[in-house]
Amino acid sequence: MNQNPPRRSLRRKLVFASAVAMLAMAVAMMAIFFFGFDRIWDNSFRAIGQLHSKLFGMNLASARSYWRDALEQSCLEISHDIDSAAATVEVGVKSLAALERLGADRALTRRIVDEYGRNNPAVGFLVFAWEDGDFFVANGKHTGEGYDPRRRDWYRNAFKTHPRPFWTPIYPDYSTNTEVLSLAQAFTASDGKLAGALCLDLHLAKLFDLAAEHSDNGRTVFVLDDNLVFILPERFPTGAALHGRAFPELFTEDAALGAALASAKARKVGQWELADSSQRYLVSLAPCEVSNWTVGVLMPMEEVEKAVAGMAEETDSAFRTLEDNVTSWGRLLKGGTVIAMLTVLGASLWLLRRSVAKGLRPLEELTRGVLSLGRGDLSVRLKAGNEDEIQTLAETYNEMVGNLARHIELLREETARAARVDGELQLARDIQIGLLPGKFPEPGGRYDLYAVMRPAREVGGDLYDFFQQGEKLYFAVADVSDKGVAAGLFMSVVKTLFRGMTRDDPTPEEMLLRINEILAEQNPQNMFVTMFIGVLDLPTHILKYASAGHCPPLSAEPGRGFYVMPCPRALPLGVMVPVAYSGMECAFPPGSRLFVYTDGVTEAMNRDEELFGEDRLAAALARTSGLTPREALATVEGDVHRHVRDAGLTDDLTMLLLECNPP
Amino acid sequence: MSMEIIQEQKGDLVTLKLKGMLDTLNSGTLGKAVDKLPEDAKQVELDMAEVTYMSSAGLRVILQILELTRRRGGGLRVVRPSPFVREILTTVGFDSLIDIA
Numbered sequence: 056m057n058q059n060p061p062r063r064s065l066r067r068k069l070v071f072a073s074a075v076a077m078l079a080m081a082v083a084m085m086a087i088f089f090f091g092f093d094r095i096w097d098n099s100f101r102a103i104g105q106l107h108s109k110l111f112g113m114n115l116a117s118a119r120s121y122w123r124d125a126l127e128q129s130c131l132e133i134s135h136d137i138d139s140a141a142a143t144v145e146v147g148v149k150s151l152a153a154l155e156r157l158g159a160d161r162a163l164t165r166r167i168v169d170e171y172g173r174n175n176p177a178v179g180f181l182v183f184a185w186e187d188g189d190f191f192v193a194n195g196k197h198t199g200e201g202y203d204p205r206r207r208d209w210y211r212n213a214f215k216t217h218p219r220p221f222w223t224p225i226y227p228d229y230s231t232n233t234e235v236l237s238l239a240q241a242f243t244a245s246d247g248k249l250a251g252a253l254c255l256d257l258h259l260a261k262l263f264d265l266a267a268e269h270s271d272n273g274r275t276v277f278v279l280d281d282n283l284v285f286i287l288p289e290r291f292p293t294g295a296a297l298h299g300r301a302f303p304e305l306f307t308e309d310a311a312l313g314a315a316l317a318s319a320k321a322r323k324v325g326q327w328e329l330a331d332s333s334q335r336y337l338v339s340l341a342p343c344e345v346s347n348w349t350v351g352v353l354m355p356m357e358e359v360e361k362a363v364a365g366m367a368e369e370t371d372s373a374f375r376t377l378e379d380n381v382t383s384w385g386r387l388l389k390g391g392t393v394i395a396m397l398t399v400l401g402a403s404l405w406l407l408r409r410s411v412a413k414g415l416r417p418l419e420e421l422t423r424g425v426l427s428l429g430r431g432d433l434s435v436r437l438k439a440g441n442e443d444e445i446q447t448l449a450e451t452y453n454e455m456v457g458n459l460a461r462h463i464e465l466l467r468e469e470t471a472r473a474a475r476v477d478g479e480l481q482l483a484r485d486i487q488i489g490l491l492p493g494k495f496p497e498p499g500g501r502y503d504l505y506a507v508m509r510p511a512r513e514v515g516g517d518l519y520d521f522f523q524q525g526e527k528l529y530f531a532v533a534d535v536s537d538k539g540v541a542a543g544l545f546m547s548v549v550k551t552l553f554r555g556m557t558r559d560d561p562t563p564e565e566m567l568l569r570i571n572e573i574l575a576e577q578n579p580q581n582m583f584v585t586m587f588i589g590v591l592d593l594p595t596h597i598l599k600y601a602s603a604g605h606c607p608p609l610s611a612e613p614g615r616g617f618y619v620m621p622c623p624r625a626l627p628l629g630v631m632v633p634v635a636y637s638g639m640e641c642a643f644p645p646g647s648r649l650f651v652y653t654d655g656v657t658e659a660m661n662r663d664e665e666l667f668g669e670d671r672l673a674a675a676l677a678r679t680s681g682l683t684p685r686e687a688l689a690t691v692e693g694d695v696h697r698h699v700r701d702a703g704l705t706d707d708l709t710m711l712l713l714e715c716n717p718p
Numbered sequence: 719m720s721m722e723i724i725q726e727q728k729g730d731l732v733t734l735k736l737k738g739m740l741d742t743l744n745s746g747t748l749g750k751a752v753d754k755l756p757e758d759a760k761q762v763e764l765d766m767a768e769v770t771y772m773s774s775a776g777l778r779v780i781l782q783i784l785e786l787t788r789r790r791g792g793g794l795r796v797v798r799p800s801p802f803v804r805e806i807l808t809t810v811g812f813d814s815l816i817d818i819a
Contacts, residue, residue, distance in 0.1 A: 705742065
């Protein structure tokens with residue numbers, strides 16, 4: 056018997072199958088998740104990216120435009136500021152020029168001019184000169200030897216432009232090593248004739264101060280005086296190289312430069328992109344009233360773009376942060392999901408293994424139980440499981456083993472009992488068979504006799520007997536009213552009585568009378584027996600016979616067929632006393648045959664409930680002429696067995712055939 | 719091959735209507751029915767119209783009933799016996815003991 060654990064256990068199979076299913080599911084879920092997730096994520100990311108570049112582009116354009124506008128705006132403002140400053144100076148100069156016409160004497164004039172010069176830091180050298188050659192310099196400043204204002208260009212030009220002031224171009228003042236320009240104004244006397252002129256120097260730096268607040272972010276502010284560039288190198292170091300150079304020569308000659316020069320000449324506001332050999336610039340130009348200047352603001356394109364980029368940078372970096380966040384969150388989400396799924400999967404597998412093991416425990420117990428049953432141990436009962444099919448199986452198993460144990464016990468008892476009864480029955484049968492005469496006369500004697508008794512049960516209720524006493528042959532056939540042990544015992548009593556009462560040579564009817572008296576006297580079970588007794592007188596061939604309720608025998612005269620012998624009716628033996636039996640007598644010459652039987656022969660029944668019957672018996676006996684009694688009975692018995700076939704005998708079957716031989 | 723027994727009682731008369739084969743086996747069944755007969759049953763009537771076969775064991779039960787009823791001061795009567803039953807009863811001479819109608 057196989058007691059090893061199964062090589063491919065159910066548990067392993069279950070766990071394996073479930074695990075495969077779970078893994079497949081997890082893989083499918085992951086694939087769907089990642090595919091879907093990636094799609095959604097990519098789409099979102101792309102949308103953000105598109106928005107980013109769109110906004111960035113818009114932002115860049117607006118920043119660029121903002122910066123261009125701002126550059127032009129500051130250019131206009133500087134121009135305006137310079138104009139305002141110049142106008143203020145002009146007003147002051149005109150006021151001083153009015154002194155002569157108003158009749159102020161020269162000492163007063165000198166005091167007022169000194170005062171003015173002191174209060175205006177922008178004002179440098181200030182000369183007040185008359186036509187008669189008299190002149191003074193404000194604030195005690197000195198002139199060189201032989202200085203004659205009337206020979207100066209500004210003096211003559213002031214006379215020419217009178218009443219309007221005259222602005223000189225910018226020129227270097229070597230005494231202060233700065234860039235200056237001068238404003239000259241001629242004046243008239245009270246009579247209206249030109250009486251002289253005054254001139255003051257203005258520090259360019261002072262004028263530029265006005266534009267100082269516009270100097271940042273890489274911008275360079277300059278003024279063009281007759282196409283010459285003036286700049287404050289200390290304030291605008293990036294544009295230092297431009298200082299004092301001709302504006303057209305600074306840039307590569309192209310259409311933009313031509314347009315810029317034309318615009319400046321036409322005194323218009325404009326903005327151009329100009330290039331030199333190394334880089335490109337954004338240049339704004341605006342006209343200025345002072346001395347026909349042009350104010351310019353210049354900025355390298357690189358700087359412009361840098362500033363533009365700086366402005367756009369804010370949006371850009373916000374988007375970049377967003378994109379970075381989205382990317383890292385996506386990664387985190389993906390990784391987290393994978394870890395979570397793997398964790399859940401692992402936990403599920405563990406739980407699965409556990410529950411399968413738990414679920415199959417009863418099955419393993421069942422296996423153990425069945426194995427122990429196989430070893431013959433019927434006492435093992437399985438514990439009930441947890442209300443599933445296995446519990447049903449366990450209960451069925453328990454019931455089965457219980458029934459089996461019960462049946463085995465019953466069988467054992469039954470077998471023991473049957474063996475006991477069988478033993479008794481066999482013993483009774485052996486006794487009974489032993490009581491029947493087993494030895495028949497040798498062939499060739501004065502008579503042939505053969506008889507058979509086939510009990511339906513182990514102990515029959517039938518009897519045959521014969522014995523020779525003197526010259527008389529006594530024979531009998533009897534049928535007890537039941538079968539079994541009691542009938543057998545009853546029969547043995549009958550036989551004993553039959554054998555024991557022939558001393559006084561009784562007739563058959565006397566024998567029946569005596570046996571009946573004894574049987575009926577004490578018969579609590581109401582048993583009775585039918586009996587046929589015949590006595591053949593061998594020398595005379597006279598047969599005497601009597602019947603107690605027995606079926607009439609058949610007889611055949613020599614060479615003739617069988618016929619039913621006439622039999623007076625009488626009650627069976629043991630029923631009651633007294634009963635009178637009548638005897639019969641007939642000749643039984645050599646060659647005569649007598650067939651005595653019990654109703655087990657004629658009442659043998661097949662499955663169709665057909666009796667063998669007297670007709671079939673007669674037919675069987677008709678085929679026996681010339682046969683020995685033994686062969687004849689075998690023929691009849693063969694016919695009976697053919698008739699009943701598998702139905703078997705329901706009643707004991709007894710036959711006796713007597714044939715008288717010639718002397 | 720069972721036997722059917724229908725039992726009816728009218729006063730001290732019990733009628734047993736038998737149907738089937740009164741063989742060795744079924745005789746036991748009838749014997750038990752007889753053992754359970756009511757105490758006051760004096761007269762027994764056996765309706766044997768539908769008894770197709772009767773063995774000597776059946777005869778014995780008939781004798782038991784006869785004895786029982788005689789003890790109680792009554793008697794047994796076999797009514798409408800089938801030809802087979804009538805022949806058996808006659809063969810064994812029971813017609814001299816029992817009232818057969």
